[in-house]
Ligand SMILES: Nc1ncnc2c1ncn2[C@@H]1O[C@H](COP(=O)(O)OP(=O)(O)OP(=O)(O)O)[C@@H](O)[C@H]1O
Ligand code: SF4
């Protein structure tokens with residue numbers, strides 16, 4: 001549970017503790033101290049602090065400490081009610097573009113933008129006058145005045161979510177706009193909204209105290225903290241505590257809300273976990289640093305990646321060993337879930353806890369990645385291109401500046417120079433009118449163009465190693481070809497090596513010198529790319545190749561498929577992981593896992609007819 | 611059962627014309643492949659048919675009548691990107707149930723979910739999983755099952771196999787051919803992979819710069835292309851011609 005992690009942070013612990021106390025006071029205050037707070041003691045009017053009355057009494061001799069505790073309920077209830085009003089109005093206004101259609105929605109959005117620009121206090125006072133003096137009027141005033149800020153937040157959050165295809169899918173399925181909002185949009189924006197509402201409640205508490213203090217809020221005989229402060233003000237020079245104590249209560253309660261919200265924000269956001277060891281659990285034996293073999297840009301030995309899961313650890317990569325020479329192109333093929341991407345991410349140093357990366361050694365461009373902080377030093381010697389271009393770009397920023405950012409950060413280029421290079425790289429990846437495209441946002445690019453821009457981003461530096469995870473998956477043949485040619489060109493010009501992950505066997509054979517075939521987290525075969533179609537020895541490799549249709553495939557027959565399902569990484573079989581799907585499997589295969597010997601991990605590789 | 615026809619369809623974003631008088635017919639029970647380069651408007655054509663892209667001109671008809679864009683829709687679309695097409699907060703079963711045309715009882719719904727998952731070769735136990743627990747290929751199969759859940763007359767498949775493993779792709783392509791045979795579905799099948807289009811489509815349309823430059827039976831268009839652009843596409847297939855920059 002992510003929410004549970006909130007308590008592990010000092011801020012969260014303090015916030016939650018304080019909030020619990022405040023809420024307890026609000027819940028039980030009137031029950032426990034109600035009598036005491038109302039008891040009039042004419043012999044003890046406006047008394048100072050004493051053992052009996054800790055912070056004194058008011059002008060009717062009522063105990064002020066009890067009154068501060070009792071006032072907690074009204075103060076908190078009003079603050080929460082006002083926040084709820086803001087939140088609900090904010091969600092409705094923010095969702096207007098979704099619910100009302102484009103034109104009306106835009107009108108509402110502009111109105112909200114104007115209102116957000118108004119000073120908050122001015123709005124509160126204005127609405128307080130409109131809704132009338134008193135607790136209900138004040139709650140409405142504060143609630144309505146807070147709505148524009150929430151509306152803007154909702155609008156931004158919802159705009160990001162409605163870009164996603166599942167919203168379009170739901171609409172095509174005939175789901176009504178309201179239901180789309182309730183089922184798909186709100187749950188996906190709930191976390192940031194709750195965080196903001198919690199923090200806002202702290203501010204609202206203060207505003208309320210202010211209103212009551214000014215006499216616009218709660219009226220006698222009811223009282224909240226603001227009212228108590230106002231009452232105490234008359235005697236401030238004689239009994240300062242009478243006015244200060246409710247003030248302190250406001251500050252503590254406000255702090256409780258803010259700290260709690262703060263802690264939630266840190267956990268829901270990209271929060272850095274305490275004690276996040278990114279590699280081994282036990283401290284590693286100080287291995288004599290394996291000297292990098294000259295001419296080797298990447299060397300991996302015994303790489304293991306483990307993901308904690310509810311059904312036990314998922315052993316996604318189970319001991320992968322390979323190396324890349326300078327300028328070499330190596331392809332990785334295999335089914336989804338076979339660990340290709342995690343291998344690539346581990347090599348790129350991009351895996352974060354709780355996922356665990358272990359390796360006997362992992363050297364990238366001369367850096368030992370198993371040492372702390374190494375991935376930061378990799379800088380621009382590594383370029384990475386991902387499969388999912390939509391999440392690789394920040395939807396709120398223009399494409400050109402996002403590319404330029406890389407050079408500004410790593411190569412300390414000026415803004416102008418970096419932007420010029422970005423445009424140049426966009427041109428290099430065959431994006432037409434790169435100057436105009438650089439000024440556009442990611443959503444204005446088609447899927448293919450986004451991916452090319454992503455590759456362009458990888459080429460902003462001067463990489464020694466390019467890791468490309470399904471870079472051409474979403475591209476049509478012509479652009480795929482241009483991109484592959486582009487990658488080949490970069491390799492020729494810079495001598496960069498390429499680790500290309502692709503599900504497309506023909507792409508890999510076209511581009512790469514060598515191919516690694518992965519199954520269930522292991523390399524099952526390693527062979528020259530040109531031999532993949534004809535000389536493969538592992539039954540899995542052969543099945544994989546046979547499953548790809550080409551321009552000569554027999555149309556009258558179903559395509560060859562590999563029977564069964566890929567191995568479940570939680571329960572990898574004891575012997576050969578491919579055994580349940582392998583036509584040649586026998587008892588020996590099911591009992592003993594074959595090792596990778598002479599490029600193939602199969603007990604029967606010699607029996608397979610070539 | 612159903613014919614989807616595009617008549618002089620025109621889509622413009624600002625001053626940028628994406629589709630320029632495109633006419634195309636997906637005849638009853640046929641699978642029409644749509645090929646063309648990135649950004650040429652393939653997705654836009656499909657999105658226009660389900661009301662996700664605004665038409666500037668022309669019309670899109672289902673059996674001679676405008677495609678209904680309210681309530682349950684007879685035209686369903688499956689998207690390119692399996693990472694954004696499933697709601698991360700809904701289980702596979704919930705996503706499928708949402709797309710079903712009528713409300714079913716608990717057991718009937720469960721049975722239908724199991725049937726749909728089996729159609730796309732997924733284990734029934736997957737119904738309880740959230741999308742994060744699925745690989746890209748599995749997500750795409752769920753997306754296909756969800757489109758089928760609506761019992762559509764026409765399916766628009768936008769690059770649905772481009773993110774899939776070859777082993778799964780084979781199964782999905784077989785599945786699509788079975789579906790056409792058994793359910794009589796009409797389909798617009800968008801793909802950049804000509805070998806894949808060749809395998810599933812009866813007819814192929816080639817889209818270039820917002821216009822259809824060639825349309826005809828698959829064997830004819832891919833075997834004896836008449837337009838230069840089609841020839842250019844065929845030459846770009848991996849392995850067809852060695853890469854220029856290869857060292
Ligand atoms: N919402 C939008 N606003 C502005 N321009 C858009 C929008 N959606 C698409 N475009 C433009 O329309 C053109 C066609 O886009 P579309 O997504 O249909 O391409 P595609 O052929 O499907 O490409 P790919 O195969 O890469 O996905 C592109 O030039 C794109 O920039
Ligand atoms: S070891 Fe046995 S089960 Fe595994 S691939 Fe070889 S023959 Fe098949």
Ligand SMILES: [Mg+2]
Nearest residue numbers: 447652653690
């Ligand atoms: Mg597209």
